[in-house]
Amino acid sequence: MDAKMSEISEDCFDCFFKATCNKSISEEDFDFLFQSTIQQKFKKGEIIFKQGMRTSYLMYLLKGKVKFNFEDENGKNLILSINKAPTLLGLANILNEEINIFSIIAIEDCRGCLIDLNNLKMLAINNKLFMMNVLKMSTDLFRSSILNFISLAHKQVNGRIADILLYLSKNVYEDKLFTLTLSRQELAEFAGCSKENVIHTLRNFDTDGIIKVSGKNIEIINFERLQKVSKSG
Amino acid sequence: MDAKMSEISEDCFDCFFKATCNKSISEEDFDFLFQSTIQQKFKKGEIIFKQGMRTSYLMYLLKGKVKFNFEDENGKNLILSINKAPTLLGLANILNEEINIFSIIAIEDCRGCLIDLNNLKMLAINNKLFMMNVLKMSTDLFRSSILNFISLAHKQVNGRIADILLYLSKNVYEDKLFTLTLSRQELAEFAGCSKENVIHTLRNFDTDGIIKVSGKNIEIINFERLQKVSKSG
DNA sequence: TTTAAAAAGTGAAAAACTCCATCTTTTTGA
DNA sequence: TCAAAAAGATGGAGTTTTTCACTTTTTAAA
Numbered sequence: 001m002d003a004k005m006s007e008i009s010e011d012c013f014d015c016f017f018k019a020t021c022n023k024s025i026s027e028e029d030f031d032f033l034f035q036s037t038i039q040q041k042f043k044k045g046e047i048i049f050k051q052g053m054r055t056s057y058l059m060y061l062l063k064g065k066v067k068f069n070f071e072d073e074n075g076k077n078l079i080l081s082i083n084k085a086p087t088l089l090g091l092a093n094i095l096n097e098e099i100n101i102f103s104i105i106a107i108e109d110c111r112g113c114l115i116d117l118n119n120l121k122m123l124a125i126n127n128k129l130f131m132m133n134v135l136k137m138s139t140d141l142f143r144s145s146i147l148n149f150i151s152l153a154h155k156q157v158n159g160r161i162a163d164i165l166l167y168l169s170k171n172v173y174e175d176k177l178f179t180l181t182l183s184r185q186e187l188a189e190f191a192g193c194s195k196e197n198v199i200h201t202l203r204n205f206d207t208d209g210i211i212k213v214s215g216k217n218i219e220i221i222n223f224e225r226l227q228k229v230s231k232s233g
Numbered sequence: 234m235d236a237k238m239s240e241i242s243e244d245c246f247d248c249f250f251k252a253t254c255n256k257s258i259s260e261e262d263f264d265f266l267f268q269s270t271i272q273q274k275f276k277k278g279e280i281i282f283k284q285g286m287r288t289s290y291l292m293y294l295l296k297g298k299v300k301f302n303f304e305d306e307n308g309k310n311l312i313l314s315i316n317k318a319p320t321l322l323g324l325a326n327i328l329n330e331e332i333n334i335f336s337i338i339a340i341e342d343c344r345g346c347l348i349d350l351n352n353l354k355m356l357a358i359n360n361k362l363f364m365m366n367v368l369k370m371s372t373d374l375f376r377s378s379i380l381n382f383i384s385l386a387h388k389q390v391n392g393r394i395a396d397i398l399l400y401l402s403k404n405v406y407e408d409k410l411f412t413l414t415l416s417r418q419e420l421a422e423f424a425g426c427s428k429e430n431v432i433h434t435l436r437n438f439d440t441d442g443i444i445k446v447s448g449k450n451i452e453i454i455n456f457e458r459l460q461k462v463s464k465s466g
Numbered sequence: 467t468t469t470a471a472a473a474a475g476t477g478a479a480a481a482a483c484t485c486c487a488t489c490t491t492t493t494t495g496a
Numbered sequence: 497t498c499a500a501a502a503a504g505a506t507g508g509a510g511t512t513t514t515t516c517a518c519t520t521t522t523t524a525a526a
Contacts, residue, residue: 070383073464078387101379125361135368142375149382150303154311154425192387194514199475231306427484
């Protein structure tokens with residue numbers, strides 16, 4: 001136990017999840033939750049939640065980035081969202097204990113805490129404020145995915161790629177210059193288009209001086225024009 | 234009061250919302266909720282929840298059908314979902330009292346009960362089971378819209394229209410033969426394509442003997458082939 | 467370090483889709 | 497019940513996007 005504690009104490013010390021919890025539950029309740037958590041590592045490409053399976057835990061992602069991936073009947077993939085730590089994953093399963101409708105997959109090395117869903121539910125049922133907080137996180141996720149979806153559903157590829165670049169820069173890499181942890185194929189699965197189309201579009205944006213592409217490195221040079229492309233769709 | 238009661242009593246007698254509520258709250262609590270409800274009619278085309286506005290109520294839709302409509306910066310519309318009574322509308326606003334991200338608009342004459350959100354919240358906070366029930370409805374909606382998104386986000390128009398026809402037949406009109414309460418333009422806004430494309434596709438499906446189109450009347454003749462078109466995308 | 471495999475990139479043909487102009491039919495309201 | 501407006505339908509030109517066949521570059525593993 002000591003070994004476990006010392007290994008993860010530095011993370012736990014400023015864990016955002018703990019901070020959020022402690023706003024609404026007591027130290028003792030958090031310890032109860034904490035007892036059952038296991039810290040776990042995932043390599044790039046590893047599946048954290050698997051589409052079609054049931055899971056009995058949430059994961060609080062401490063480090064790394066993940067994709068929400070849906071695979072259809074023909075084996076084609078669609079990326080629903082890209083998210084970075086810190087974030088709570090698996091919320092869609094809190095209330096309806098149905099099977100996962102999509103996978104969550106590490107797109108770079110990740111580390112997180114698995115939180116037992118039954119324990120969390122037990123706390124939530126007995127603590128209104130805590131339940132409100134957890135569910136607010138859940139509905140926030142819903143809102144952001146709707147906006148994501150809307151953007152993709154009725155723009156042309158130029159606008160969709162522009163949206164994705166803006167999204168990645170603002171919400172995932174948090175810089176105008178970033179090194180992609182996604183392949184061109186994955187960008188295509190995010191934009192709902194072909195790989196070639198992604199490559200052509202990125203090159204066009206580069207030629208137009210909107211971005212600077214060099215392999216996996218992308219720099220957004222002209223935000224305004226990129227936003228204009230996003231708007232005009 | 235008597236007038237009000239008598240006017241709506243027949244609906245209330247077998248109201249599904251009341252039935253759902255009474256599983257988890259007492260008669261008195263339901264009456265408290267009921268006191269503040271107002272039955273309201275909406276004509277086809279009228280806006281029930283308006284994008285960009287705050288609302289302080291939910292609506293339990295007793296009769297009619299609605300569309301979830303998102304309007305973008307350029308005035309283009311996207312239909313996120315079509316839903317029929319009975320259903321509870323406005324759940325996305327329970328926790329986060331932010332502005333509505335989309336409108337909900339009647340696509341045929343509707344009738345429903347407006348339920349005061351504050352009263353409902355007050356009950357929910359004091360009754361865990363009731364809260365669970367209401368929030369389960371909310372997350373169910375989330376699940377079904379994700380599936381909707383996925384279907385639309387990476388299929389070609391043939392597959393998208395096939396999906397829409399199957400969805401309308403199964404979940405909205407509940408018959409293989411139905412009279413559309415949507416225009417071709419609205420179908421296009423649901424499928425994320427042009428009006429002309431909808432018309433062509435419907436005609437092709439008709440020519441191929443998959444469906445029978447006659448104005449607003451549509452009959453699905455060959456479910457298997459329609460499902461095949463949906464799968465092949 | 468070499469080699470095999472995966473990813474990135476290219477260009478052109480084919481397919482899918484939109485946009486436009488125009489016409490017909492249906493709906494709506496004075 | 498008639499006229500105006502809205503919705504539906506049509507076909508073709510032009511654009512967007514996919515698909516394919518292929519080359520080059522990068523990555524990972526023996």
